[in-house]
Amino acid sequence: MSVTTAPALAAVDPREVLRAQVKWRWLETIFWLATLLPFLVAPTYLVLGSQIAITALFALSLDLIVGYCGLVSLGHAAFFGFGAYTAGLISKAGWGEPITGLLAAGCAAMVLGYLTSFIIVRITHFALIMVTLGMCLLLYEVANKAHSITGGDDGLQGVHMWPLLGHFQFDLYGTTAYGYAIVILFLSFLVLRRLVNSPFGLSLRGIRENPRRMPAIGSPMSNRIRTIYTISAAFAGLAGGLLAQTTEFVALDALSFQRSAEVLVMLVLGGAGRLYGGLIGAMIFMIARDQLADMNPQYWYFWLGLLLIAVIVFLPNGILGGCAELLARWRRKA
Amino acid sequence: MIARTISLLFDGFAYGMLLFVLSVGLSVTLGMMNFVNLAHGTFAMIGGYTTVMLMRNAGWPFFATLPVAFLVAAAASVVLERVLYRRMYRASDLDQSLLTIGIVFVSIAAAAYIFGTGQQPVQLPDYLRGRIAYGDFSFGIYRLFLVVAALVITVLLVLGLDYTRFGARVRACVDNQRMARGLGLNVDAVFSITFALGSGLAGLGGALGIEIVGLDPNFAFKYLVYMLIVVAVGGLASIRGAFVTAALLGIIDIVSKYYVPEIGAFVLYLVMVSFLVWRPAGLFARR
Amino acid sequence: MTTPVLQTRGLNKNFGSLVVARGIEIALPKGARYALIGPNGAGKTTLINLITGMTRPDAGQILLEGEDISTLAPAARVKRGLVRTFQINTLFPNLSALEAVTLAVCERRGEAGTWWRSLPSYGQAIEEAHRILTTLMLAGDCERPTRQLAYGQQRLLEIALALAAHPKVLLLDEPAAGVPKDESSELFKAVAGISSDITVLFIEHDMELVFRFATRLIVMVAGAILVEGTPAEIANDQRVRDVYLGQAHHG
Numbered sequence: 001m002s003v004t005t006a007p008a009l010a011a012v013d014p015r016e017v018l019r020a021q022v023k024w025r026w027l028e029t030i031f032w033l034a035t036l037l038p039f040l041v042a043p044t045y046l047v048l049g050s051q052i053a054i055t056a057l058f059a060l061s062l063d064l065i066v067g068y069c070g071l072v073s074l075g076h077a078a079f080f081g082f083g084a085y086t087a088g089l090i091s092k093a094g095w096g097e098p099i100t101g102l103l104a105a106g107c108a109a110m111v112l113g114y115l116t117s118f119i120i121v122r123i124t125h126f127a128l129i130m131v132t133l134g135m136c137l138l139l140y141e142v143a144n145k146a147h148s149i150t151g152g153d154d155g156l157q158g159v160h161m162w163p164l165l166g167h168f169q170f171d172l173y174g175t176t177a178y179g180y181a182i183v184i185l186f187l188s189f190l191v192l193r194r195l196v197n198s199p200f201g202l203s204l205r206g207i208r209e210n211p212r213r214m215p216a217i218g219s220p221m222s223n224r225i226r227t228i229y230t231i232s233a234a235f236a237g238l239a240g241g242l243l244a245q246t247t248e249f250v251a252l253d254a255l256s257f258q259r260s261a262e263v264l265v266m267l268v269l270g271g272a273g274r275l276y277g278g279l280i281g282a283m284i285f286m287i288a289r290d291q292l293a294d295m296n297p298q299y300w301y302f303w304l305g306l307l308l309i310a311v312i313v314f315l316p317n318g319i320l321g322g323c324a325e326l327l328a329r330w331r332r333k334a
Numbered sequence: 335m336i337a338r339t340i341s342l343l344f345d346g347f348a349y350g351m352l353l354f355v356l357s358v359g360l361s362v363t364l365g366m367m368n369f370v371n372l373a374h375g376t377f378a379m380i381g382g383y384t385t386v387m388l389m390r391n392a393g394w395p396f397f398a399t400l401p402v403a404f405l406v407a408a409a410a411s412v413v414l415e416r417v418l419y420r421r422m423y424r425a426s427d428l429d430q431s432l433l434t435i436g437i438v439f440v441s442i443a444a445a446a447y448i449f450g451t452g453q454q455p456v457q458l459p460d461y462l463r464g465r466i467a468y469g470d471f472s473f474g475i476y477r478l479f480l481v482v483a484a485l486v487i488t489v490l491l492v493l494g495l496d497y498t499r500f501g502a503r504v505r506a507c508v509d510n511q512r513m514a515r516g517l518g519l520n521v522d523a524v525f526s527i528t529f530a531l532g533s534g535l536a537g538l539g540g541a542l543g544i545e546i547v548g549l550d551p552n553f554a555f556k557y558l559v560y561m562l563i564v565v566a567v568g569g570l571a572s573i574r575g576a577f578v579t580a581a582l583l584g585i586i587d588i589v590s591k592y593y594v595p596e597i598g599a600f601v602l603y604l605v606m607v608s609f610l611v612w613r614p615a616g617l618f619a620r621r
Numbered sequence: 622m623t624t625p626v627l628q629t630r631g632l633n634k635n636f637g638s639l640v641v642a643r644g645i646e647i648a649l650p651k652g653a654r655y656a657l658i659g660p661n662g663a664g665k666t667t668l669i670n671l672i673t674g675m676t677r678p679d680a681g682q683i684l685l686e687g688e689d690i691s692t693l694a695p696a697a698r699v700k701r702g703l704v705r706t707f708q709i710n711t712l713f714p715n716l717s718a719l720e721a722v723t724l725a726v727c728e729r730r731g732e733a734g735t736w737w738r739s740l741p742s743y744g745q746a747i748e749e750a751h752r753i754l755t756t757l758m759l760a761g762d763c764e765r766p767t768r769q770l771a772y773g774q775q776r777l778l779e780i781a782l783a784l785a786a787h788p789k790v791l792l793l794d795e796p797a798a799g800v801p802k803d804e805s806s807e808l809f810k811a812v813a814g815i816s817s818d819i820t821v822l823f824i825e826h827d828m829e830l831v832f833r834f835a836t837r838l839i840v841m842v843a844g845a846i847l848v849e850g851t852p853a854e855i856a857n858d859q860r861v862r863d864v865y866l867g868q869a870h871h872g
Contacts, residue, residue, distance in 0.1 A: 014719055014751035017764055019741040072427045119611050125427060126370060127614040130566040131607055137559065138603040145596060199727040199743060200736035202716075206724050209713035216673070216711070217725040218699035218786050219733065227734070257555075261435055268432055298446040298551070305439025312433040313421065 022197040031276070035182050039175070047174035052286045053181035054242045057188055059266045059278030061235035064228050066264065067272030068196060070208030071120070071225070072129050074260050075136030076236055078116075081255030083109040083237025085143065088156045088244040096162035098180065102241045109237020110230055117229040121222040133257065140255040156250035170246065177246035184242060188235055193275060195231070204228055208273070265308055271318025280320060337470040342589055348477035350584020351484030352546055356539035356557065357564035358491065358576045359532020365571020366508045367525055369419065370427055372434040374536055374561055375554035376441040381407040381537025382549040383445065386454045396459055400541055407537020408530040415529050420522075438554050445551035454549045476545055483542065487535070491573055504528055508571045560587075563606050569616025579617060624687040626651050626820045627703070627790045632671055632681035634844075641667045642678065643845040649790065655822040656835035660864065663841040665824045666708060669792045673705045674698050685790065700729075702789030706779040708798050708824070712767045718778055719763040722750035725785035750785060757781050757811055773800055776808055784815070791815065793823035802827070809834050832856070840864070 038049045062076045083105035090101045116135060123131060143150045150156055163169045168176040195201055203224055206214055214221045244250045253259065262285070270281025292300050315322045360374040381403035388394040388402060414437065422430055462479055465472045495501035503524050506514040515521050540553070547557065563583060568575030583602070590601045610616075625648035632645035641664045649655055657665050670676035672683055674695040682691045685703055693701070713721045726746045727733040741747070754760045757777045762770060767778060776796060783791055796812055797805035809830050815821060822839075825831050831838065831852070838855045840847045842864050848855065855861055 012760075012764075014747050014763065015741055015744055017719060018723070018747060022739055022741060066428060070426070070428075072431060074431065119607075122611060123614040125368070126364065126570070127566060127610050127616075129370065129427065129431060130562055131610050133559070133562070134603050134607040134610070138600065138607060141598070141600040141603060145598070145600065194739060195736045197739050198736045199724070199733045199738075199740055199746075202720060202724045202740060203728065203733040205716060206713055206721075209715055210711060213707075213711045213713065213782070215675070215695040216699060216705055216707070217782055218696050218704075218728045220696050223734070227736075231736075264428075264432060265435075268428070272428075296446075298443045298451070300443075301439045302443030302447070305436040305441075305443065308436030308439065309418065309433055312425075312429050312436065313418065316425075316429065 031279075032186060035186075038178065043173060043175070046178040048286065048290055050174050050177040050181040050246050051243075052283055053178070053185045054239050054246070055263070055266070055286055056279045056282035057181075057185045057242065058236055058239035058263050059270070059282045060185075060188065060192060060275060061232045061239060062263050063267055063272060063275065063278045064192065064196075064204075064232040064235075066267060067274070067277065068201065068204040068208060069225060069228055070211075073132040074129055074257070074264070075132035075134070076232075076263060077255050077257070077259035078132075078136040078139045079109040079113055079233040079236035080240035080243075080259065080263075081139060081143065081250075082112050083240030084244040084250045084254040085150060085156065085240075086237070087241035088159045088250040089149070091159045091161055091245070091248075092156065096160055098161050098164050098245050101161075101245060102184070102238060105241025105244070106234045106238040109240065110234035112237075113233020114226070114230040116233075117226040120229055121225050133260075136255065136257060136260055140252070140257075143252055143255055150250075150252070153252055155252060156244075159244060159248040159250065161245050161248060170248070174246070181242055181246060184238065188238065189275065189279075192235070196275065200224070200227075205273075265304065268318055269307070269311055271320035271322075273317075274320055277318050277320045281318065284319070337472075340471055341473065342592055343585060344473055345477060346585030346588035347581055348474075348480050348584070349546060349588055350581035351481050352539060352543050353557075353560055353564055353584055354577055354580035355484055355487060355542065356536055357561040357568075357580060358487075358573060359529075359535045360561055361565045361568060361573070361576045362504070362508070362571050363525070363529050363532050364565055366504070366511070366528060367423055369423060370430040370434065371419070372431055372558060372562075373414075373437040373441070373554070374533070375556075375558045376438055377407040377411050377533040378536040378540030378543070378557065379441065379445060379549070379551075379553045380410050380540065381534075382540035382544055382553065383449060383454070384537070385541035385544065386449075386456055386549065389456055396456070396462070400538060403541035404534040404538045407540070408534030411533030412526065412530050415526055419529075438558070441554055442551045445554075449551070451551055454544065456544050458545060480542060480546070488573070488577055495573065500524075500527070563602070565616075567606060567609055567616055572616065575617045623650065625649055625684075626653075626686055627672070627822075628684040628687075629672065630682040630684070632668070632683070633679045634667065634671060634676065635679060640844045642671060643843075645671075645681070645846060647839060647846070647849075649820050649822060651820055652817045653820050653822075654834060654836045655820075656831040656838045657822055657824045657841065658826070658828075658831060658838060659841035659847070662843075664844040665841055666794055667844075668841070669705055669794050669824070672792065673703060699786050702787065703792075704783045704786045704788035704790070705792040706783050706794055706796060708794040710772075710775050710779060712775060712778055712782070714768040715766050717764050717766055718754060718759050718770065718774075718781070719747075719750060721767060721778065722753055722763075722781050722785050723747050725782045726750045726753075729786050753781050753784050756814065757784075773804060773808065776800055777811060780811060780815075788819055790820045790822070793821065795824050795826070797825065797827070797830070806830060806833075 038046055058080055062073065065071050065073055086108040087101050087105035090104055095101065119131060144152050161170050164176055164180055170176050203219055206219065207221055207224060211221065240254060243254065266281035266285045267278050269284060270279065271277030289300060311318065356378050360371060363369065363371060384403040384406045385399040388399040389396060418433065422433055458476060462476045465474050495504060503519055506519060507521050507524050511521055560583065564576050564580045568579035587602060591598050627649045629645050629647050632642050634642040645668060659665055667676060671678045674693060682689055684690065685701055690698055690701060723746055724733065726749050727743065730746060732743060732746060751760060751763065754763050757780060759774060759777055759781060762774060767775065770778065780796060793812065797808045800808055805827065812823065813834055835852060837849065837851055839849045840855060840861050847860060847864065848858055
């Protein structure tokens with residue numbers, strides 16, 4: 001115990017300490033500039049690129065509740081799929097303007113998130129896992145049976161988008177789709193980056209770190225959880241809406257358990273509780289799946305499962321967490 | 335009409351009994367270690383494939399394969415417990431869920447690789463096939479057998495838990511693990527054995543279920559939801575709760591699929607979610 | 622007579638057949654230094670749980686500055702100035718000490734729900750957190766994650782988090798629990814340094830510390846208050862001696 005030996009350090013400015021933690025790094029600039037590279041070097045991969053960007057946004061939204069707040073959700077696809085069907089149905093109804101349609105998708109998912117958040121705050125642990133899973137399955141069944149509206153098993157056909165901003169046609173090569181998805185991802189990222197670095201973001205980490213202490217420092221924990229759940233749902237809805245608009249199709253699989261599980265896998269792979277974890281995880285996951293696409297899907301799941309087990313056992317903080325630890329160790333030695 | 339309803343109810347009950355055998359082990363182990371084991375269905379699948387292989391390739395009779403299905407599933411669970419689960423007991427819900435989902439993925443792919451993706455048929459012995467009629471009512475013999483088997487298992491479990499030394503230890507560990515540890519009980523060993531027994535029962539369930547629900551590589555996922563419902567709604571570590579819930583679940587599922595096929599599983603999920611919101615700890619909560 | 626800052630009326634609580642609180646009546650005046658003592662299992666921590674709302678009493682009322690707060694949620698009681706610490710460290714392992722205390726300050730100031738402004742722009746809150754850490758001799762290590770702090774520092778952080786809530790009443794559950802005896806008086810010096818505007822009730826087993834830092838003592842036995850008085854009165858009370866000697870006999 002070093003109660004008596006508090007070192008008389010040269011006064012550190014506590015504000016600077018916290019500012020240093022949230023400042024924009026040059027690596028981040030490079031990362032986001034690099035997202036423009038596919039336009040130049042890999043135009044044949046733009047379709048895949050837009051899928052990655054959409055999935056990354058979905059992973060980012062899940063990170064808010066899983067990584068920052070420490071709650072488990074096995075049913076986040078509910079919001080993704082809800083956003084996707086909303087965007088798809090709006091277009092099918094004759095309004096093909098992308099941006100308003102996308103906002104509507106986000107808002108619809110947000111409302112659903114807000115309503116379900118009242119359920120979420122009441123339960124914990126196993127019941128929470130089951131209820132999130134159950135709500136997603138429920139929505140899946142609704143979409144499956146409401147064949148006349150959603151197309152059921154066959155998916156929602158006949159989605160047609162007007163040109164983006166009245167100018168950029170959605171093309172087969174995915175040029176517009178990729179640009180659109182990356183811009184939405186980047187804007188969302190900026191908002192969420194601000195959010196996690198705010199006092200609110202700090203209180204979310206507090207909930208993750210110790211939900212017992214939070215009431216003892218006067219924190220209205222249920223309100224916080226409801227807020228973040230609603231926000232997270234909104235961004236998941238945006239991601240779903242983007243998928244519907246860029247592919248001009250909604251498959252029933254947008255609401256499936258597999259999608260909920262996969263996005264969790266990506267998040268854990270990249271590193272939960274850090275924004276870039278979801279981005280990196282989505283990238284690795286989607287590229288690996290694309291490369292192994294010729295493989296029988298059964299084998300893909302085999303390697304995926306093995307990878308998942310390995311990450312959980314050996315890299316509990318994901319790839320980024322592992323990197324951070326290596327870096328810290330290297331610095332201590334130096 | 336009444337006869338139809340009665341036999342539907344009976345089919346539902348038989349199906350529920352199958353779900354009970356499949357899920358009861360998960361209920362006890364989850365209640366004891368608070369370990370979220372989403373790979374329970376994998377052990378059921380292992381049992382199912384064991385029976386299929388023994389009958390088809392080795393020509394064993396159906397009944398002789400059942401204890402082997404139990405043992406193989408139990409043995410597999412012991413290996414997994416030693417190698418993987420043990421180091422995750424103190425991990426978060428999330429890590430536990432994901433680890434076990436990983437196991438499910440691997441097992442589904444492995445089953446598809448080894449046995450192919452198709453349904454695995456079994457040839458039941460003649461005396462288990464057909465129906466017996468009693469006036470207007472008629473019941474499938476295999477389903478009758480299933481109900482009897484499940485009731486025997488239930489009685490054995492309840493008696494074992496209430497009247498044996500080992501049962502007392504299990505109850506102590508479920509009620510208060512820290513206290514049990516403090517009293518010098520080897521909680522880890524008790525858990526390992528319980529886990530093996532529970533997984534063995536799942537294996538037995540998988541073998542018994544081939545005739546009713548079929549067997550293919552997706553089994554581990556398809557019936558996971560049902561098992562989880564039984565555990566969550568029944569309440570952790572409650573044999574009584576699991577029994578009642580499984581019976582109701584089976585009946586609701588069969589009856590609703592018969593009368594209102596267009597909404598089917600929807601009813602089930604809705605009932606489960608609203609029930610868990612109303613009583614998060616389940617029907618017969620111990621705590 | 623002025624109203625006591627904290628008062629309880631007839632608090633009762635049973636866990637099944639076990640009575641953990643029976644007709645508890647206490648009244649703490651402003652700025653008082655009370656020690657709550659009693660053998661293990663007497664219900665001391667339970668009393669703190671009842672007062673702070675973490676356990677719901679079967680009967681009875683809790684009044685803060687004369688106002689009935691019995692129906693308020695724990696977080697709302699903290700907002701009113703009724704704050705506690707924990708016997709077993711209940712901290713945020715991966716937050717730095719500075720982040721943790723800043724969080725507590727932001728919660729008190731009602732700023733922790735804001736998500737559109739970045740944390741470093743809350744200069745006043747951060748400065749205040751740093752001041753609290755400085756007075757508790759934690760400023761030097763405030764950047765390190767809590768889990769890396771020495772055990773004694775973590776005990777101090779327990780108190781820092783509570784102080785950040787600007788308590789009127791501070792309930793300290795064995796602030797020196799687990800700290801070696803020769804260092805626990807250091808910890809109590811930090812307790813003694815707490816502003817005299819704040820009413821303090823602490824649980825402690827070490828009688829030397831109790832007599833040194835408390836102006837009044839409450840003795841609990843088997844869920845009920847046995848006696849309340851000044852240190853001198855308690856030291857000479859035959860019933861208290863019986864309880865403690867009896868303990869020694871059986872223990």
